[in-house]
Amino acid sequence: MKLTEKRQEFLNHVYSKFEVGSEISKSDVDSVMSEMGIAHPYWFTDNFRTGRSLYKIPSLDEFAMEEGSSSSICETHKISPAILAEKASEIPETAANLMMVTDVEKMIPDKFDGFVPWGHFKDIKNIIKSKIFYPIFVTGLSGNGKTLNVSQACAELNRECVRVNVTIETDEDDLIGGFRLVNGETKFNLGPVAQAMEKGAVLLLDEIDLASNKIMCLQPVLEGNGIYIKKINRYIKPAKGFTVIATANTKGKGSDDGRFIGTNILNEAFLERFPVTMEQPYPATATEKKIVLGSMEKYGKVDEKFATKLVTWAEVIRKSFYDGAVDELISTRRLDHIVKAFAIFGDRMKAIELCVNRFDEDTKASFMDLYSKVDEDVVVPSEPTEETISEEESNIPF
Ligand SMILES: Nc1ncnc2c1ncn2[C@@H]1O[C@H](COP(=O)(O)OP(=O)(O)OP(=O)(O)O)[C@@H](O)[C@H]1O
Ligand SMILES: [Mg+2]
8 A cells, every 4th residue: 555545544534533624632643543553643743733742634635735745745756845846737646636626506595486485394494404414305296395495494594405306327426426527637526415515515315216226325424424435535524514305206115106107116224214204295275375376476467366266276186186086186386387377378278278288188178177167257168279370470570
């Protein structure tokens, strides 16, 4: 093993016991020496001494700088500092620039215009606020605000949120990090999980039930432990505030009714690492009306009567769905789509039709029929209407 590797091994051991940047005493150094069975690390006690028998634990970058500093390079390469200064550009690459500098995007989510807090929102917010590491598994049908709840809790608390959209392809390289080609050089790029850990951010593992067993690399992360990245010989310790929130349409046991194709059965030991599971239903009508009115305000077309009709219609459909009478339902997200279509076309039935076209013919017909029963002012078109467009209309410049 090379000298630098031996030193890094020593540091990794130190990192696993103490915080980077903190001070340790001589007896701490002695205990690391005896645990590792090594001789006195003079390079460490000489270079990082801060006081009498006190030493500062350097970050990996500080260590790399020290390793690459003139004294040690001169010693190793037997060259004078003057020549070294001239040859500065030829100094071999250190661990410091093995890492790629990632453009850290703005990680505090934006406030969502029209967000209505309800249900588990308060609990999620309290958990994030506590800065206690406490992984949560949020499960519920599609489009009821699971993801939004987490991002808005972070937005309100001004906390960073690293969102990872998990797919069947997601693996250790995507999550923890891997080498990327940057300007013809290979650099290690820390993945979102490692970045969230270092920043003490909230890690949002969205749609976790789409994952394969490659996400088992998150096992130590879910236990609140650090992770050792072999490829760069670096230990990542979770900073205070780091926690994990996973969302899913299932409970990680697959989807019996086939509604959520692509969801997988998650490893039992993985699921066991989430202390709490929150079941998120669709909001009650009064809450959903506030959400719909918020969307209407946002898109600039408020119609309170339409809002009431829409949420009543959605509720009736959901009841039929739970009773097994229909196979589909209207989510809060779809209500938002309808409101947007209404703001654009100004026609209630057209907005509904466009947004329920995605369902099969029978379901679509029954949903539209149901709406006409809820809202006596609209007429369901019996045949698909083929509107003729006047020449004037079709020549609208764009
Ligand atoms: N509390 C809320 N306040 C305002 N709008 C909401 C709220 N909850 C849901 N919505 C609307 O529903 C949309 C869908 O929310 P979100 O993406 O969080 O659903 P989800 O449960 O994560 O869905 P999926 O399971 O498909 O990922 C939002 O973009 C928003 O328009
Ligand atoms: Mg979601």
